[in-house]
Amino acid sequence: MSTRNPILFNDIPAESGLRRALEMHPLDIVAEVRASGLKGRGGAGFPTAMKWQLAAAAEGATKYVVCNADEGEPGTFKDRVLLSDFADLVFEGMTIASLAIGATGGIVYLRGEYTYLVAHLESVLARRRQANLLGNDILGRKDWNFDIVIHLGSGAYVCGEETALIESLEGHRGEPRNRPPFPVNTGYMGRPTIVNNVETLCLAARVLARGATWFRQYGTHASTGSKLFSVSGDCAKPGVYELPMGITIADLLVEVGGLGAKAVQVGGASGHCVPSRLFDRTLAFEDAPTGGSIIIFGQQRDMLAVARNFMEFFVDESCGQCTPCRYGNSVLLDGIERLEKGTCSIRHLNELKALGETMELASKCGLGQSAPKAFLSIIEHFHDEVLGREPPHFAA
Numbered sequence: 084m085s086t087r088n089p090i091l092f093n094d095i096p097a098e099s100g101l102r103r104a105l106e107m108h109p110l111d112i113v114a115e116v117r118a119s120g121l122k123g124r125g126g127a128g129f130p131t132a133m134k135w136q137l138a139a140a141a142e143g144a145t146k147y148v149v150c151n152a153d154e155g156e157p158g159t160f161k162d163r164v165l166l167s168d169f170a171d172l173v174f175e176g177m178t179i180a181s182l183a184i185g186a187t188g189g190i191v192y193l194r195g196e197y198t199y200l201v202a203h204l205e206s207v208l209a210r211r212r213q214a215n216l217l218g219n220d221i222l223g224r225k226d227w228n229f230d231i232v233i234h235l236g237s238g239a240y241v242c243g244e245e246t247a248l249i250e251s252l253e254g255h256r257g258e259p260r261n262r263p264p265f266p267v268n269t270g271y272m273g274r275p276t277i278v279n280n281v282e283t284l285c286l287a288a289r290v291l292a293r294g295a296t297w298f299r300q301y302g303t304h305a306s307t308g309s310k311l312f313s314v315s316g317d318c319a320k321p322g323v324y325e326l327p328m329g330i331t332i333a334d335l336l337v338e339v340g341g342l343g344a345k346a347v348q349v350g351g352a353s354g355h356c357v358p359s360r361l362f363d364r365t366l367a368f369e370d371a372p373t374g375g376s377i378i379i380f381g382q383q384r385d386m387l388a389v390a391r392n393f394m395e396f397f398v399d400e401s402c403g404q405c406t407p408c409r410y411g412n413s414v415l416l417d418g419i420e421r422l423e424k425g426t427c428s429i430r431h432l433n434e435l436k437a438l439g440e441t442m443e444l445a446s447k448c449g450l451g452q453s454a455p456k457a458f459l460s461i462i463e464h465f466h467d468e469v470l471g472r473e474p475p476h477f478a479a
């Protein structure tokens with residue numbers, strides 16, 4: 084069994100998932116996705132079938148399928164590859180989802196920086212309308228009416244969070260909503276809405292094409308199928324890799340020419356930093372999960388500079404709605420500056436750790452909840468390096 088490119092980057096015939104779905108009852112489509120064990124690839128790993136089932140069961144004649152193509156996590160660029168090279172597969176997945184939940188409208192929320200992809204995506208959509216893969220009575224199935232529009236994102240990282248994304252789609256400032264209610268009941272324009280990552284939708288199309296059993300042969304029991312990894316940093320072959328879920332960090336480093344690394348940041352700025360002695364950890368929901376970002380740090384890297392880089396990002400990107408995140412990120416950044424100058428006492432460092440843990444618990448959305456992770460993992464695993472700075476010498 085090949086371990087590279089098993090599911091997405093292969094030559095399964097176009098539209099085979101859609102043609103199979105055409106013959107199925109919507110409940111059976113959801114059942115097939117459930118049997119596959121597919122979990123969302125946008126980061127949180129929510130079971131895709133459960134989301135689809137809840138939206139299918141929600142009251143309302145108007146429902147939406149939203150493809151989250153905001154791709155704002157630092158170090159992530161795999162959705163861009165799917166959108167540019169596999170756009171048909173993305174739209175196929177959205178169209179299958181529309182049948183499963185009974186949606187008539189589809190929206191791709193496209194990262195603002197990917198504006199250059201709009202013309203390509205529109206031309207693929209036009210071709211699909213011509214082929215009756217979109218529109219009314221799709222492929223002759225009566226009352227299967229569904230079309231897709233592209234909506235350009237607003238440029239803020241938090242707009243990738245699904246409720247902020249919906250706010251942004253509705254023309255409001257992109258700020259996370261309180262939950263409940265959840266988008267599956269009260270989403271875009273107050274209608275039942277599923278928000279799925281680009282890769283999740285592509286995988287769902289493959290599940291329909293080849294079946295749940297075939298899909299489950301890849302990955303682990305709790306993390307089935309493959310994962311796209313956006314690999315960057317200190318390695319010989321950066322790029323986008325499709326590998327089975329559950330691969331160890333060590334094996335991934337062999338694939339990408341990253342042997343000898345000092346640490347790997349798993350999950351981008353909002354993920355955590357894994358030191359070399361833990362490279363036997365697996366990239367899977369049950370161990371070291373990632374939405375796809377893998378950043379490799381060679382031996383020469385200054386880990387405090389890494390922490391500073393991520394924390395500056397969060398200070399910039401916090402939407403400011405809740406105090407733990409708005410205030411906490413600035414205090415952590417200030418702590419890093421003190422560490423750099425060698426003026427951070429052990430007592431203050433312990434306060435920073437406690438603050439980070441409070442942010443994880445008390446922030447309103449995933450941005451603030453995950454913002455301290457990189458910092459906390461770096462001070463845990465690189466304690467000596469981080470504390471080893473000489474304090475400034477003052478003239479007597």
Ligand SMILES: Cc1cc2nc3c(=O)[nH]c(=O)nc-3n(C[C@H](O)[C@H](O)[C@H](O)COP(=O)(O)O)c2cc1C
Nearest residue numbers: 123124125151154155243244245279280283449450
């Ligand atoms: C700050 C923040 C940014 C996010 N950015 C993205 C993103 O760019 N793309 C994405 O698919 N999910 C992103 N998510 C996760 C979404 O909220 C949501 O869980 C995901 O789109 C659900 O799709 P899935 O079930 O297919 O993973 C982000 C979450 C947070 C908290």
Ligand code: SF4
Nearest residue numbers: 403404405408448451
């Ligand atoms: S955690 Fe941060 S980004 Fe999320 S709502 Fe609070 S301030 Fe905004």
